[in-house]
Each structure stands twice: as C-alpha cells, then as structure tokens.
Amino acid sequence: MGATPLLELQRISLSFKGVKAITDISFTVEQGEICALIGPNGAGKSSLLNVINGVYQPDQGLIGFNGQRYQKMQSHQAAVQGIARTFQNIALFKGMSVLDNVLTGRNLKVKSSWIEQAFHIGRALADEIKQRQKAEEIIDFLRINQWRNSIVGTLPYGLQKRVELARALASEPRLLLLDEPMAGMNREEKSEMSAFILDTQREFGTTVVLIEHDIGVVMGLSDHVVVLDYGKKVGDGTPDEVRKSPEVIAAYLGTTH
Amino acid sequence: MIYRESGQFITSYQADHRIFKLYQQRWAFYALLGFAFVIVPFIGNDYWFSAILIPFLVLSLAGLGLNLLTGYAGQISLGSAAFMAVGAFAAYNFQVRIEGSPLLVGFVFGGVAAAIVGVIFGLPSLRIKGFYLLVSTLAAQFFVTWVLTQFGWFSNYNASGVISAPSLLILGHDFSSPAGRYLLTLGVVTVLAFFARNIVRSELGRHWMAVRDMDTAAAVIGIPILKTKLLAFAISSFLLGIAGALWAFTYLGTVEPHGFDLSRSFQILFIIIIGGMGSILGNFLGAAFIVLLPILLSNLSANFLAGVVDPGQLENLQKIIFGALIIFFLIKEPNGLARLWQLFRERARIWPLRF
Amino acid sequence: MEFFLEVLTGGLLAGLMYSLVAIGFVLIYKASGVFNFAQGSMVLFSALTFVSLLERGVPFWVSFAVTLLTMIALAWAIERVVLRPLVNRPPITLFMATLGLSYIIEGVAQAMWGAQVHGLELGISDAPLEIGGMLLSQFDLFSAATAGILVLFLSLLFNKTRIGISLRAVADDQLAALAVGIKLQRIWMIVWAVAGFVGLVAGLLWGARLGVQFSLSLVVLKALPVLIIGGFTSIGGAIVGGLIIGASEKLAEVYLGPIIGGGIENWFPYVLALLFLLVRPAGIFGERAIERV
C-alpha cells in the first residue's frame, strides 16, 4: 500500500431540495486497491460516486485526490486528474460505434487541434493512428473485437456494460469508478466481468471503487468494503471485518438483494 | 451496381480511416466528380444550371451546415436562414467596400461573419438545452433579418432594397454565365463538403456526437462541452454563411433579406430530415429531393392533370406532400434517404447471393 | 403616466391572447411530452373551418359544433397516424413530426377553404370603452374574459372529472399511470382534442381581430416565448408568460420603437425570453431538476 491514499473523502454531505442523500461520510481508498461500496437501494452509493467525479457538487466536505484537496470537483477536472467512470444506467453514446465510443475515452490524450484534423495536416494523422492503436488494445483486452463497428445502441445489455468499461479504461485512469458493473448479469457473465476488473487492477495498477449488490462477488473481489445505509457510513474495513460487524448485519437484515 | 471486393483487405489503421474503403467506391466517386466538373458544363442547358443544379448545390451546402449542428452535435436550430443572410450580406459588403477584393475571400469573410453571429446565438446553449434552445435560434432568425432590413448601411443605402450581386470575377475569369456560376458553386461546395467530411470523422466529430448522445457522460470523460458546442455553432454557421453568399451571388444574383426568412430555415431542416441526420451524403439527397419534387409535381399536373388541379392548389398539395413525407421518414426511416441508399448498396454488394 | 397605464393594460390584454395559444401547447406537452409546433396550424384550421361554414349560411352554434367535431376527428387521426408509431422516440423526433403535421394541416386547410382572407364578425364592437380614465378596447376585454372562462373550465375539467384525474396522473408519471391501468392512447387523444378546442377558441378571437387567413398559424411563434417564460408545464405559467410578453412587447414598441426603429415586436419577445432563460433556465415556474445518472 502506498504512503498517501489516492482518494480521501472528508465529511461529505449532499442533499436534494432539503432531502439528505449523503450525511457526513469520510473514508479513504489506498493506491491500487479495489474498494467496494455496498448498501441497500437509495443508500446514496451512486450519489457518492457522482460527488467524487464532479457530477454532483457536495454541500459540505472535502475531496482529496492524489494529494490535492478540492471543495468540489468539476467533471472535466476529475477526468483530467485521471478519474474514469461507468454508470448504473449505461451512459454510452448510443448512436456511435463501439470503436468510436472507446476512442472518445481517449479524448484527453489527443494532441492535434481540430484545424489540423479538418485539413489532414500536422499531427492529425499520426495522432489518430496512435489513439486508434491504444483503443484497439483495450478492445482486444476486453474481447469485444467482434463488435468493433457495431452501433452501441443495438448491442445487448451485457456487452454495453463491457463497452462502457472499455471507454473508461481507454483514458488510462488512475481511479476507476464502477457503478454496478455486473447488474443484470448471470453468474457466468459476472465472473467474466470480475476477471476483467481484477485484470485491470493487476495489469495497469488501477485503483477501483465499485458498487455492487451481490455480496458474494464483493467479498471475492475487493480488498476493502465501505457500507452505506440511509446516506450514512455504517461499516468500513476488510471484507471479513465488515461481514462480522453488527451494524452491517442490521442494515442488511430484512432487505433482500 | 454490381461490384465485388474480393481480395481487398484493410491492412492498416490508416487505410481503415479512408472515406471509401473499396476501390470500386473510390472510382465511382471520382468518376462522378469528373462528370460533374468536366462533362456537365458542356451538356447542361441554362434551365438546368439556373433552376436545378445551382439551387441544389447551394441547398446541399446549407443542409450540410445545419446537419453538423443538429445531426452531429444534436443542437436543434430554426435559425439557419439567418446565418445564410449574415453570410450573404457580409460577402456583399466586403465586395462593395473593399475595392478590388477577391471574390472567394469575400465568401470566406461571409462565412466568418456568420460564424461569429452563430457563436453569439450559440452561447446560451451551455445553460439551456433542447427545446429551450429553439428560442435562441429563433431570436437569431428574427433579429438578424430585422437588423438587415432596418439599417440601410447593410444594403449600402440602396433605395429599392433589391441589390444586384457584384460580378463573379476570379483571377480575371468571368463566371457570370450559367455554366460558370454552376462551376463556381460546384467548386466551393465540393471543397467544403470534404472539409466537413474530415471534421465529422475526426476527434471533433466524435465530440459532437458524444455531446449529442449523452452530454453528461461526455463531460465526465473530459470532453469540453462549451467549446464543443460553440465549435459546432461556428463551423455550422460558417458553412451556412457561405451557402447564403452563394445563394445571393450565384443563384439569385441579388442580395435581399426576405429570401432568408423562417420558411427557408424550415426548408433546410426538412432537407436534413428527409436526407438523413448525421450523414454527409444525406444533405445532397435531401436537397435534390426538395428541389426536384416541386418541379416534378408541376410537370405532372401540367401534363396529366391539366385543368383538374389548378396551379393555386399545387402549392397546397406540395405542402401536404412534404409534411406527410417528413412524418413518413421520421416513422419509417429516421436516418432518411442516406440510409435507404446504404441499404441499397449493401444489397448490391452481395447480389446475387442474397443469403 | 395615464398613457403608460393605457399602453400597459392594452399590452396585458393582448398578452392573454398569446396565453390562449400557449395553453393548448401546455396541455399537450404535459400529457404526452410532445412539443406541438402544429398548435398554430390547428388554430388556423379551426378558424378557417368555422368561418367557411358560417359563410355558407350555417348557423353560428352549428358551425361551432361541426368545427369542434372536426377537431376531435383530427385529434383521433393524429394520435393514430403520428403519435402511436412514434411512441418512445426522442422528443426532438416528435417535435419534427409536428412540424410536418403543421405543413399538412395548413395545406389541407387552404386546399379545402381557399387562401383568401375571410372576415369574421363575432358581434362585439371594437369601440374603445373608458374605464377609470383609460381607453380600453371592448374586444380585448371580451377576449380576456373568454380566456378567464376557458381557464376556469380547464381547471374544472382537470380537477373534478375522472378523465382529468387520469390526465394529471399521466403528466406526473407515465409509467405509474400505465401501471394502474390508464390507457395512454385514449388520454392523448382526449388531450389533443381539448387542445383543438382551445385552438378553436383562440382561432375565433384571433380571427375576429386579424381576419382569418394563413398568417393566423404564425401566432404559434408568439406563443413560444410565452411558454419559455412561463414554463412548458404550467397553465398558470402560460397566462403569466402571456401577460409579460404582451405588456413588454407593447411597451417596447411604444417607447423603444421610436429610438431604434419599428418592427421590433418581431424579435423582442424572443430576446426577452432568452434573457429570462439565462437567469432561470427552466422558466419562471419550472424547477431545474438535477439530472440523475
């Protein structure tokens, strides 16, 4: 584990029109670990990810990332800092091909200007080919070659989830936020997706924060688990510690997932 | 339309980035261009040049301009004609006020002026979305035509309000004949179509489509939303501005604001709906359709329905047909004629091996 | 001051006429999420049908009833032919479909009834009336009263009838409404028919003022800024928006016109609406929701 944590949330609170979605949450995520966020529906898990990468602005608290502190993140700033993201309800660019979606993930690496691109001069072609090579590597890595030129909106749900992961990975992120990457998948697809996430962590050293309802998957995958309930943190530790914690058991009693 | 691609493999990313991946396609395209540039000027007659080919080309360019903004970047606009008007008047004033200035530079100046106005009316797009944005583009539509009629300076204090366009001289060559105006228009439109095609296939084109499909996700992956939208407004208006200048200089021969009213904006929107949103070819198909349909209808009724349909009704009939076609395309083929053409080509590629 | 008040009141009353058109919009938007550009042509179509019947010697109320039936038939046809096949398509597609619709309706209206201007006499004198020292048009007062009655009628319809209640359920949450067995398609047809009725009333008042002619369909362009200011989903908003646009447009025409030149009423409402939007991106009454992802 690194000396300073990659992500450090300090006393984050968020409300929508007076209704509290997140109350005073703090925790840290170390470099290179896989951290799982769990909790019942409406606990505030997605909202927390949205705060981390600037989709929502918190009412209070500080976000520490990579040694910097932010009162609030802007989406663009988060992307520049190396935070990538997938969404609970797939947010792909539905009218574009798989390849183009993955290429958009590399937008911050593109060096040539639009004028160079429009006239095919200067760095344009070399740049495009370089981005294309990187994108193809990711496509190979996630084994979606076959659908490279398909329009994303026409693909089945499970594949779309994978394309969304590919788009996030294309940016070579330091921190990867995954919102229910395995929702709606069968056992086989889930283990395949888990393998991709583990491979990502091992091969690229990416730190991962993921939300998942399947406790079995969570326990097998993560180094660190944070439990939310009604917008509050009720557990934080290794999978084994969390499993034994009475608050966590209470939060999960009576809810079926 | 029978062609085969056996043995043609794409072996590099560079080759895969080409517009036409099969050499048959490339040949066919160059042959078409050659035909349009070399043969048509000799075989066409004045009626074809002035009433069909020139308006077709100019409207294709206008459609292309709007398509970049609406079809690619997802920002709906009802103000296209206003940007055309800015282009026409800017090019005109450039010619009139700067002695001996080159014609093509005037066109570019018209495009740049339109781009600036486009960016101004595009600025609200950061705060307002969807239908609310219609207001900004309609404000452009009404405000611009008002300014151009209200202040005599723009029409060089011409009392009649109808100004003849300056002569069409490029490097001493006179392009004033119908064939010359056709060639000039074709040249400008071809260059700009390549420019647009390069853009939509580049990084900027991907940014536009990303913003169109899901702007929150686009922001999250680091695409600068404001810059992307404003570039869409700027480049779209640039093309529309040049289309406006061509409309005034090579098609009508006169410069006046009334030709650029709201119904022109609708016409351009219809071109992209019928032709196909998010397609370059679609603008040409849609424009051809819009130019040819009225001619076809009036010929049909003159030849077969003489006396049955009176000419006044023809206009109503045309409106009904356009309206119905728009609804038909939206329901049956939202990607327009361009998609139909693509399907047809795919058929042709595997013909006769259907299955 | 006297003159100012007179201009202001005149503008407010004229603004209510804009509201009338805007209300038709709001009804359809609330129930089906469709931004109906064809509302203006529906105004034209109903007024033209009514006038043409009247000119052929059909009595007033019979013409009214026949026109209303025509509007209901139109609503039925629109639901069947346009809305149903386009269900679940993006809003922008539906909007463009209503553009096509407006072309069809205008074409049919003019093919059927001709393109000349028809005078429409509702029997209300346009002689100015002096109230509290101000000269006000009787006709404007009459249209204002009509607008008031119409709004009252609509709120009764929405709050007291079963149809109205299902309609509000649909506006609140389409999926939930479907789940409790409300038939969306029937609701849409009814809403379009009601919007047709509102269009008829607006068409009669506008027609009596401007003459029944093609330009009547352009009132939709005036209703648009009204909607923007008032928000797309609030009838109250449509009224307030109409008042704001009507009043400021008249004031601008009278006080700003001489300085910067005539004809500013063409664009002034749009620029005003745009300024409003920059301050309140969802209109005065709309609440800006934070997008969920």
Ligand SMILES: Nc1ncnc2c1ncn2[C@@H]1O[C@H](COP(=O)(O)OP(=O)(O)OP(=O)(O)O)[C@@H](O)[C@H]1O
């Ligand atoms: N954009 C928003 N506007 C208003 N309320 C919101 C918004 N986003 C989230 N909420 C509310 O905040 C609370 C937390 O929601 P959130 O989506 O973060 O929960 P979650 O833990 O991800 O639940 P799930 O497991 O169902 O995905 C909920 O009550 C939700 O209704």
Ligand SMILES: [Mg+2]
């Ligand atoms: Mg969630």
